[in-house]
Amino acid sequence: MKRILICLSLCLLLSLSLALPGSASVDRLVDESDLLTDSEELAVEAELDRISEEWDMDFVIVLPETLGGKDEQAYADDYFDYNGYRYDGALLLLCPRENARYLSTCGEAMDIIGLDAIREGVLGHYEEGDYYAACMGYAQTCESLLQEHADSGGFSVGLLIIGLIIGAVLSFLIPMSILKGQLKTVAPKAAAADYVRQGSMNLRVERDIFLFRNVSRTAKPKNNSSGTHTSSSGRSHGGGRL
Amino acid sequence: MSTMLQYKCPCCGGKIEFDSSLQQLKCPYCDTAFDAKDLKDYDEVLSNEEIQEELHWDDPDSGQWEAGEGMNVFVCNSCGGEIITEPTTAATHCPYCGNPVVLMGRLAGDLKPDLVIPFQLDKEAAKEALQKHLTGKKLLPKLFKDENHLDEIKGVYVPFWLFDAEADANIRYRATRVRTWSDSSYIYTETSHFALLRQGGLAFDNVPVDGSSKMADELMESIEPFDLGKAVDFQTAYLSGYLADRYDVAWDQSIGRANERVQKSTQEAFARTTVGYTSVLPESTSIKLASGKAKYALLPVWILNTSWNGQKYTFAMNGQTGKFVGNLPMDKGAYWRWWAIWTVILGAGASLVLLLLRLMGII
Numbered sequence: 001m002k003r004i005l006i007c008l009s010l011c012l013l014l015s016l017s018l019a020l021p022g023s024a025s026v027d028r029l030v031d032e033s034d035l036l037t038d039s040e041e042l043a044v045e046a047e048l049d050r051i052s053e054e055w056d057m058d059f060v061i062v063l064p065e066t067l068g069g070k071d072e073q074a075y076a077d078d079y080f081d082y083n084g085y086r087y088d089g090a091l092l093l094l095c096p097r098e099n100a101r102y103l104s105t106c107g108e109a110m111d112i113i114g115l116d117a118i119r120e121g122v123l124g125h126y127e128e129g130d131y132y133a134a135c136m137g138y139a140q141t142c143e144s145l146l147q148e149h150a151d152s153g154g155f156s157v158g159l160l161i162i163g164l165i166i167g168a169v170l171s172f173l174i175p176m177s178i179l180k181g182q183l184k185t186v187a188p189k190a191a192a193a194d195y196v197r198q199g200s201m202n203l204r205v206e207r208d209i210f211l212f213r214n215v216s217r218t219a220k221p222k223n224n225s226s227g228t229h230t231s232s233s234g235r236s237h238g239g240g241r242l
Numbered sequence: 243m244s245t246m247l248q249y250k251c252p253c254c255g256g257k258i259e260f261d262s263s264l265q266q267l268k269c270p271y272c273d274t275a276f277d278a279k280d281l282k283d284y285d286e287v288l289s290n291e292e293i294q295e296e297l298h299w300d301d302p303d304s305g306q307w308e309a310g311e312g313m314n315v316f317v318c319n320s321c322g323g324e325i326i327t328e329p330t331t332a333a334t335h336c337p338y339c340g341n342p343v344v345l346m347g348r349l350a351g352d353l354k355p356d357l358v359i360p361f362q363l364d365k366e367a368a369k370e371a372l373q374k375h376l377t378g379k380k381l382l383p384k385l386f387k388d389e390n391h392l393d394e395i396k397g398v399y400v401p402f403w404l405f406d407a408e409a410d411a412n413i414r415y416r417a418t419r420v421r422t423w424s425d426s427s428y429i430y431t432e433t434s435h436f437a438l439l440r441q442g443g444l445a446f447d448n449v450p451v452d453g454s455s456k457m458a459d460e461l462m463e464s465i466e467p468f469d470l471g472k473a474v475d476f477q478t479a480y481l482s483g484y485l486a487d488r489y490d491v492a493w494d495q496s497i498g499r500a501n502e503r504v505q506k507s508t509q510e511a512f513a514r515t516t517v518g519y520t521s522v523l524p525e526s527t528s529i530k531l532a533s534g535k536a537k538y539a540l541l542p543v544w545i546l547n548t549s550w551n552g553q554k555y556t557f558a559m560n561g562q563t564g565k566f567v568g569n570l571p572m573d574k575g576a577y578w579r580w581w582a583i584w585t586v587i588l589g590a591g592a593s594l595v596l597l598l599l600r601l602m603g604i605i
Contacts, residue, residue: 167589200445
């Protein structure tokens with residue numbers, strides 16, 4: 001009996017460990033190039049872990065020495081797909097030696113983590129050589145984008161107030177003007193359409209003369225997201241070069 | 243010259259009035275009815291009889307009505323009572339015996355109407371229409387329906403000028419047609435400009451203009467249209483039992499209003515021929531009007547006066563079609579209550595739409 005209980009407990013533990021997210025033990029900061037000091041690495045990794053657990057996605061930074069002959073898109077996509085990260089998340093690839101700077105997004109993060117925002121949060125620091133600030137900028141930008149998305153994704157008091165203001169204006173314009181109009185039935189007749197002689201309309205001249213034409217053009221708004229592509233694993237990814 | 247005409251039943255001598263439901267003169271005492279086609283002959287017979295009688299003019303010695311007040315006094319042929327009328331009154335009732343009276347002198351010569359539309363609807367229909375007018379109006383004070391007092395209800399033949407007009411229009415419009423398309427980088431907008439020329443004519447028959455200064459023009463226009471196709475040659479017998487006024491606004495003072503309406507309708511009719519454009523604006527408009535001779539007609543109107551909270555409310559009903567109009571008071575408390583209800587309903591709807599747009603990522 002005791003053995004059976006031990007076996008069951010072990011099975012339970014095993015199943016629990018399998019049920020836990022695979023990303024719980026993965027490295028979210030991979031600094032092969034030693035661009036960060038040890039203390040900076042700890043700080044960045046702590047920030048990435050916190051955000052990842054809080055939002056149930058994986059936010060990763062990879063700083064490799066080289067890309068091993070791959071292009072930056074394939075490297076970033078494959079790294080995210082084949083290293084045990086959750087389906088939803090984003091990976092920042094920075095490799096100064098090969099001038100590679102790339103954002104790969106996957107799953108729900110494709111709609112949330114915009115390329116322009118990451119450029120703004122990362123690129124300036126990266127070009128100045130301040131890699132720590134660039135990494136922290138990435139983490140903070142991701143968190144603020146996630147927060148912004150959460151705020152705008154559901155019902156809120158602000159939305160209700162805007163709805164009520166629209167409702168107040170609409171009720172003045174439509175139902176109340178109809179109800180008020182029921183009380184006012186005396187009004188002058190501007191025209192005499194009731195007294196037009198049947199069939200008396202006689203159009204002697206009906207000419208439509210073309211004068212000129214002009215053409216104007218406006219640039220299409222640039223799409224902030226870089227579109228989607230499929231990685232070697234078959235997953236869809238978003239993102240793009242920073 | 244004014245003479246009084248009272249329609250009396252040839253059978254029993256009782257007063258007879260025009261019955262709108264029968265479209266005949268009817269004696270309420272012996273139920274004898276007279277066909278409309280006989281009315282003209284009857285008019286002539288009565289006119290010849292009345293001309294033998296003594297003519298009653300304004301009584302300057304009566305002392306009650308100064309000349310400046312413009313009131314006229316007649317003596318009732320039935321009871322001898324004095325009937326005081328305004329100078330424009332053409333048909334009324336004796337205040338003493340209730341007999342209908344037609345003042346022939348105010349409907350003769352240049353003052354003789356060309357046409358009349360006989361009343362098709364009676365007093366009861368007007369009362370019913372008033373009750374219907376007061377129902378289903380959410381902002382009407384609840385007490386108005388119960389407490390308003392019907393001071394007066396009268397069937398009046400209102401004098402109208404009827405104008406025929408032929409409009410000759412020459413209008414130039416500036417129009418644009420917009421087409422858009424796009425490629426991978428740009429959105430293109432092509433605007434083509436056109437000059438549209440329209441020339442032609444449009445004819446109008448019997449555009450009515452109220453010829454009585456006592457009647458509010460706005461009120462009379464509100465009960466339009468009248469079906470002038472059902473107008474008949476004027477006969478005084480139609481007036482018996484109703485009030486009638488002669489015109490006191492001459493046709494040349496009324497034609498301006500008819501022209502305004504004809505011009506507006508002509509502009510609208512020609513604008514409807516400019517189809518297929520994104521925008522059309524008139525650049526130059528010339529409308530010449532050739533008016534025919536104005537006809538003088540008496541048209542049937544029920545006037546109802548009520549009072550509530552010390553204020554008078556006037557309603558009018560087209561005596562031919564039954565169209566009923568009259569402004570009503572508003573309950574301000576009810577207004578804001580209904581506004582709040584609609585704000586909640588529409589606000590909830592707008593919030594849901596906003597939520598959907600947000601979920602779809604549009605906003």
